[in-house]
Amino acid sequence: MAINLQKGQRINLQKDNGSTLQNVCVGVNWGAIEKKGWLGGISKEAVDLDASCVLYDENKNPLDVIYFGQLASKDGAVRHSGDDLTGDVSGDDGLDNEVITLDFSRLNSNVNFVAFVLNSYKGQDFGTIPFASIRIYEGTPSRVSEVFATYNIAKGEGFSGHVSMVLGIFYKRNGEWKFNAVGEPTSDKKLQETVETVRHNYL
Template sequence: MGINLQKGQRINLQKGNGTVLQNVCVGVNWGAIEKKNWLGGIDKEAVDLDASCILFDEAKNNVDVVYFGSLRSKDGAISHSGDDLTGDMDGDDGLDNEIITVDFSKLNSQVTHVAFVLNSYRGHDFGTIPFASIRIYEGTPSRVNEVFATYNIAKGEGFSGHVSMVLGVFYKRNGEWKFNAIGEPTKDRKLEETIKTVQQKFL
């Protein structure tokens, strides 16, 4: 591992010592929008980004969704830290605002694809957010072992003008899990639309 993936790259989850990576986290960190007011001061506008995880079977059927309204998968393999409605209000604290954790050893055997997406709930353009980054890493919410994909969507080229994106997809081939770093913004406005985009374009 130990590599920072670019968009479109694929890796398997086998580590250098021969063991297979089991616990993966997707963390999203972002800040509230700062606007000057008529008095010359700064007003803060809360930003609600939503990280979600969709599980698909071999026929590309959506079998489960983990998001702010359902924080745990039916098989108990995936959990969500909870909905952050504001982002960092006092500058970047360096901590993830939302984290989704996956334990591949507990996943329902029917699941062949695990997709991660991000939606701006109130429709804030990614390009207007002062900082917003995503990292996909091995470890737990309190311990980062190795980061293997990062995206800077506030400063990243192509994200301005969009309010949703597909982060990446874990997929099972010949019994082994691999990862496709997608990092593509989409035209979708709602999670339901982003799920259909994943089904049609990225599985």
């Protein structure tokens, strides 16, 4: 399996030993914004990034949205670790602030697309966040087997000035799951807008 895909690359999830990928995680790690006070002190501004997952059928209709307000899909295949409202306030601890897990074996058969997106809840510009990275990997929240896509949105070209993005999309072709590493910011302000953007532009 290819490691560290570049934006726009596609892979199938067949592994070298003939088995297919079953468990995938999307982890997001970010930091609070440092602000200098008028007396020279430094304060921290909480940053609320929201990772979400959207399930679509073959006709591109959204079936389910897993986000901070609904932490599991109806079929139990997708689970969200919960809402982080602040980001790391004491520097980068190297840990994911939010993790979404996907178990392909439990996905309802009418799901044809699984999209992962990121939104800045308070509208804080990605370019103002001191560090923010996303990784999509095989494994569990406590065990990373193989990372196959990473994005650095705090330092990445093109993310400044945006508050939402499409991370990547798993899609089913001829009964097999494949992955498209999208990695593109969108002009959306809210999650519902991003759900529609994915539907019209990326599926």
